[in-house]
Amino acid sequence: MNANGGGTQSGAPGLAIALALLLCLPVAAHGLVTYNDWTSNDSQSGSYIVTIGHNLATSTWDFFFTVDPWDAEGLGLFIDLGNFDLTDTPLLSNVSWDPSVTGGGVEIWGTDTTSNKCGKGCNVNGLSPPVADPDGEWELVFRLGEQGFDGIQSYNFSINDGALSGISESDWGLIAVRAQQLCPPGTTLSDGDSNCGGSDKSYATPEDGPEVPVPGTLVLMGLGLLLLARGQRKAFVRNAARSALR
Ligand SMILES: [Ca+2]
Numbered sequence: 001m002n003a004n005g006g007g008t009q010s011g012a013p014g015l016a017i018a019l020a021l022l023l024c025l026p027v028a029a030h031g032l033v034t035y036n037d038w039t040s041n042d043s044q045s046g047s048y049i050v051t052i053g054h055n056l057a058t059s060t061w062d063f064f065f066t067v068d069p070w071d072a073e074g075l076g077l078f079i080d081l082g083n084f085d086l087t088d089t090p091l092l093s094n095v096s097w098d099p100s101v102t103g104g105g106v107e108i109w110g111t112d113t114t115s116n117k118c119g120k121g122c123n124v125n126g127l128s129p130p131v132a133d134p135d136g137e138w139e140l141v142f143r144l145g146e147q148g149f150d151g152i153q154s155y156n157f158s159i160n161d162g163a164l165s166g167i168s169e170s171d172w173g174l175i176a177v178r179a180q181q182l183c184p185p186g187t188t189l190s191d192g193d194s195n196c197g198g199s200d201k202s203y204a205t206p207e208d209g210p211e212v213p214v215p216g217t218l219v220l221m222g223l224g225l226l227l228l229a230r231g232q233r234k235a236f237v238r239n240a241a242r243s244a245l246r
């Protein structure tokens with residue numbers, strides 16, 4: 001009786017772990033696409049870092065743009081998703097910027113466009129990234145702030161994922177940045193440095209792909225744990241039966 005009771009208890013944690021793993025699948029599949037290695041059409045890029053992630057809880061794609069160290073100020077962000085057309089009207093949400101000075105802002109400047117423009121003083125003309133773009137369009141163009149120095153290092157914003165139906169983390173490819181207030185090497189904008197008067201057009205592709213666990217691996221792990229728990233329980237019952245026969 002003790003043996004049977006013990007067997008049931010030893011199998012329960014295994015089952016619980018396996019079930020927890022299976023239940024965690026949608027959360028674990030959440031990954032971030034990161035861009036931090038840039039090529040300029042001139043000699044030097046700003047230290048841009050862009051991360052893009054699919055937020056299942058809010059049904060949005062969340063964008064974070066920063067310059068760290070702060071050696072330039074973003075003005076436009078261009079995104080290519082290959083041969084894709086937006087599936088609904090993109091709507092901006094969760095827009096914020098840091099420092100939260102007045103005069104910032106984010107606008108959707110273009111969608112599925114062949115234009116290299118992102119508003120006054122803003123374009124990526126002459127930037128020729130060596131990446132195939134089957135439809136020759138930027139799927140999304142964002143305008144960040146105003147022309148001239150806004151004093152803004154970072155932007156957060158989101159768009160509804162209904163506008164990008166069918167897109168997963170692995171589909172994010174080329175992006176380009178137009179920036180102003182580019183600083184000389186080794187200097188930053190943190191004190192509003194007046195020497196930071198350059199401009200930049202740069203492009204990047206994602207770093208090492210998105211950090212997404214392969215769901216199939218987790219399913220196999222869960223099934224493996226289930227089988228292990230069942231095997232342990234059967235062995236326990238078998239041993240208990242043998243003991244009873246002796
Ligand atoms: Ca495209």
Ligand SMILES: [Ca+2]
Pocket residue numbers: 082083084085086112113135137138139
């Ligand atoms: Ca397109």
